[in-house]
Amino acid sequence: MAEQSKKWILMVTAQTPTNIAVIKYWGKRDExxxxxxxxxxxxxxxxxxxxTTTTVAVSPSFQQDRMWLNKKEISLDGARYQNCLREIRARANDYEDEKKGIKISKNDWQNLHVHIDSYNNFPTAAGLASSASGFACLVFSLAKLMNVQEDNGRLSAIARQGSGSACRSLFGGFVKWVMGKEEDGSDSIAVPLVDEKHWDELVIIIAVVSSRQKETSSTSGMRETVVTSALIEHRAKVLSLYSLH
Structure with missing residues (x-):
């Protein structure tokens, strides 16, 4: 990166909705x-x-990657965040803003740190799929910031690594998460089925009876189900044969 003033900051803000499964994924074949x-x-x-509304910023003055969720700083050390950051940086492209004097090559993104400010307008980790909208918004905003050229289908494979259902929040309307067959997960992506106008009279009512964080996370619940349920394999087989075709 050419010598530049450390005073510049480049920012992008995005907003992504959450989603609710009508045919639910429950259990992973690869954690x-x-x-x-x-x-x-x-x-x-x-x-x-x-x-979720997320603002991402990059500046040569930032000393490390940092994130705030609902105005409280959280750690980015977890694998879910690191996987998303790594995958987006690997796909970054050159960026230039002549008016602001900013010029970033695709290789520079590996050494530039980001600050992430994310806010949910509904209770977080309370069973309303905040991780779906959160990681979808994180990946989408970072992709815009770093000039990633891939479409939402390919971005969904990255968001999936943060939270499975996040891949579906990159599209509106009814969305299918294709489980895929490749070992590297490259074909496990979300695809839109019909837009939000397809079933225009559909109304979903959500009654929040508690905003407290749920005691058992979805990740833990799925892991326990896969290990202990005698019916989970049968369910997956039946769904693959009938429900989604």
Missing amino acids: KLVLPINESISVTFDPAHLC
């Missing part, structure tokens, strides 16, 4: 890559009601 044991279909909420 690290977040690959499901069955395909799923979801409906995306109106972002005016349930969404």
